[in-house]
Amino acid sequence: xxxxxxNDLDAGYEDLQVLWExxxxxERGEIVSLLGSNGxxxxxxxxxxxxxxxxxxxxxxxxxxxxxxxxxxxxxxLGLSLVPEGRQLFPMMxxxxxxxxxxxxxxxxxKLEDSLEWVFSLFPILRERRNQLAGTMSGGEQQMLSxxxxxxxxxxxxxxxxxxxxxxxxxxIEIFRTLERMRKDGVTIxxxxxxxxxxxxxxxxxxxxxxGRIVIEGASSELALRDDVRRAYLGM
Amino acid sequence: MIEWGLTYAQLVTSYxxxxxxxxxxxLGLSLIWGVMRxxxxxxGDLLMLGMYVAYxxxxxxxxxxxxxxxxxxxxxxxxxxxxxxxAIEPVVEKPGGHEATLLTTLGISLVIQSIxxxxxxxxxxxxDNIYKSIYLEYAGIRTSLAEAIAFSLSLIAVFLVDQFMxxxxxxxxxxxVSQNPIGARVVGINxxxxxxxxxxxxxxxxxxxxxxxxxxxxxxRPLAGYIWDIASYVVVIFAxxxxxxxxxxxGVAIGTIEGLGSIFFSNAFRNILTFSVFLLVLLxxxxxxxxxxxxxV
Numbered sequence: 001x002x003x004x005x006x007n008d009l010d011a012g013y014e015d016l017q018v019l020w021e022x023x024x025x026x027e028r029g030e031i032v033s034l035l036g037s038n039g040x041x042x043x044x045x046x047x048x049x050x051x052x053x054x055x056x057x058x059x060x061x062x063x064x065x066x067x068x069x070x071x072x073x074x075x076x077x078l079g080l081s082l083v084p085e086g087r088q089l090f091p092m093m094x095x096x097x098x099x100x101x102x103x104x105x106x107x108x109x110x111k112l113e114d115s116l117e118w119v120f121s122l123f124p125i126l127r128e129r130r131n132q133l134a135g136t137m138s139g140g141e142q143q144m145l146s147x148x149x150x151x152x153x154x155x156x157x158x159x160x161x162x163x164x165x166x167x168x169x170x171x172x173i174e175i176f177r178t179l180e181r182m183r184k185d186g187v188t189i190x191x192x193x194x195x196x197x198x199x200x201x202x203x204x205x206x207x208x209x210x211x212g213r214i215v216i217e218g219a220s221s222e223l224a225l226r227d228d229v230r231r232a233y234l235g236m
Numbered sequence: 237m238i239e240w241g242l243t244y245a246q247l248v249t250s251y252x253x254x255x256x257x258x259x260x261x262x263l264g265l266s267l268i269w270g271v272m273r274x275x276x277x278x279x280g281d282l283l284m285l286g287m288y289v290a291y292x293x294x295x296x297x298x299x300x301x302x303x304x305x306x307x308x309x310x311x312x313x314x315x316x317x318x319x320x321x322x323a324i325e326p327v328v329e330k331p332g333g334h335e336a337t338l339l340t341t342l343g344i345s346l347v348i349q350s351i352x353x354x355x356x357x358x359x360x361x362x363x364d365n366i367y368k369s370i371y372l373e374y375a376g377i378r379t380s381l382a383e384a385i386a387f388s389l390s391l392i393a394v395f396l397v398d399q400f401m402x403x404x405x406x407x408x409x410x411x412x413v414s415q416n417p418i419g420a421r422v423v424g425i426n427x428x429x430x431x432x433x434x435x436x437x438x439x440x441x442x443x444x445x446x447x448x449x450x451x452x453x454x455x456x457r458p459l460a461g462y463i464w465d466i467a468s469y470v471v472v473i474f475a476x477x478x479x480x481x482x483x484x485x486x487g488v489a490i491g492t493i494e495g496l497g498s499i500f501f502s503n504a505f506r507n508i509l510t511f512s513v514f515l516l517v518l519l520x521x522x523x524x525x526x527x528x529x530x531x532x533v
Contacts, residue, residue, distance in 0.1 A: 050422075066437045072422065082422045084419070088422060090419055091415055093411070100408070101419075101420075105424040150423075
């Protein structure tokens with residue numbers, strides 16, 4: 001069953017067009033990677049999907065319902081959450097308060113206790129740090145908190161914008177393993193990454209963006225074997 | 237000598253009490269600044285409207301000014317919501333929108349002043365009430381009950397707002413938006429609704445401050461607002477963002493400094509001292525005395 005469909009998307013900022021006729025789909029239960037180098041349009045794609053910016057043209061369909069014009073908070077209520085670029089935590093709030101804010105929508109608030117246990121089981125460090133101010137944590141912990149906060153909204157589809165950015169390789173592996181556990185718990189994942197190898201390793205399918213256009217798409221295992229992908233993104 | 241000392245102490249006390257009201261007006265301003273990075277130049281004029289609410293309530297219905305404080309909170313809150321939709325919301329997310337709010341709120345300020353001048357004439361008014369005829373005395377310093385009430389209720393209002401910000405769902409959302417608007421949007425907060433509520437709350441508080449001041453201030457007139465604008469902005473800068481108790485301290489401190497200024501210079505020059513403090517704070521500690529230098533994460 002299809003959870004997300006993006007059709008003929010043109011988008012950008014002011015008079016700068018970044019995305020050109022982007023088409024994507026994500027099936028329920030998948031991990032889908034959105035790959036590409038810096039400036040290829042990954043962040044813009046996720047921002048349009050999450051409703052942080054309006055597209056110039058095109059259509060976004062979530063669970064069979066068109067959401068192109070819907071404001072971001074209504075998309076969260078429908079089960080679509082974004083772990084944004086740069087984490088975007090509430091720095092003067094504690095870890096616990098950040099997580100509580102994650103469960104802001106009425107649907108999520110009902111499951112607050114349950115969700116907390118779930119997030120703490122995925123990221124045990126957050127339980128230890130629950131009274132610490134988010135702004136004082138290390139980059140890796142902040143990334144976990146940002147993912148945890150997004151999970152608190154009980155998303156059916158979680159979009160992550162470069163969760164590996166600025167993190168040590170060991171932490172990247174840890175976070176990616178947790179993404180696989182989240183998938184097992186029923187969360188569909190759309191993962192924008194520059195760390196192409198790690199992303200291809202855990203995803204089922206992948207899209208490659210180049211200067212705002214999807215240039216390659218297919219099963220991750222096949223992409224990992226393609227010469228053009230290996231040369232351009234895996235340095236081989 | 238002793239009598240002089242007492243006069244000084246008396247003056248400083250009166251200004252310190254005024255400082256409590258500064259804290260309340262400054263709180264509204266800093267909430268609005270925090271959530272939408274907008275400077276509300278009409279804040280003092282809305283406080284002036286609060287004064288007139290109390291005045292007309294007494295004249296028309298004989299209502300106790302303390303009841304008018306609640307009425308002014310609702311009336312001005314409602315007006316604040318309307319003004320927000322006219323002057324802030326249409327521009328705030330556009331490029332250069334924060335700067336644009338300087339102009340739109342200045343426009344609102346001029347419109348409010350002009351309408352008030354047409355309706356109520358420029359001549360100052362005051363009204364009689366029981367609170368200003370009762371005096372409290374401590375160690376030779378006299379205060380009217382009206383001033384004592386204005387001071388205490390201002391601080392109570394600041395405390396209540398603080399509790400609201402800490403405990404209620406909307407209060408937490410307001411804090412979230414001021415700490416990180418993008419973060420607020422991705423957790424599902426309707427940011428434009430929070431902006432509306434915050435503006436209404438800030439303006440409502442200005443209305444309450446206006447009512448409290450009107451009980452002892454003999455100078456209710458359409459152009460009374462700007463004095464409060466200046467003092468409240470200095471308090472906001474002095475206190476820094478994110479510390480409600482800092483606002484109380486800064487309010488009383490600025491009031492006291494004004495009092496000292498009126499003693500050592502003349503009443504007309506008291507703003508010079510206030511602005512000197514203002515400039516010093518900006519130079520030495522731009523995040524304010526209590527504000528934490530905020531870092532986006």
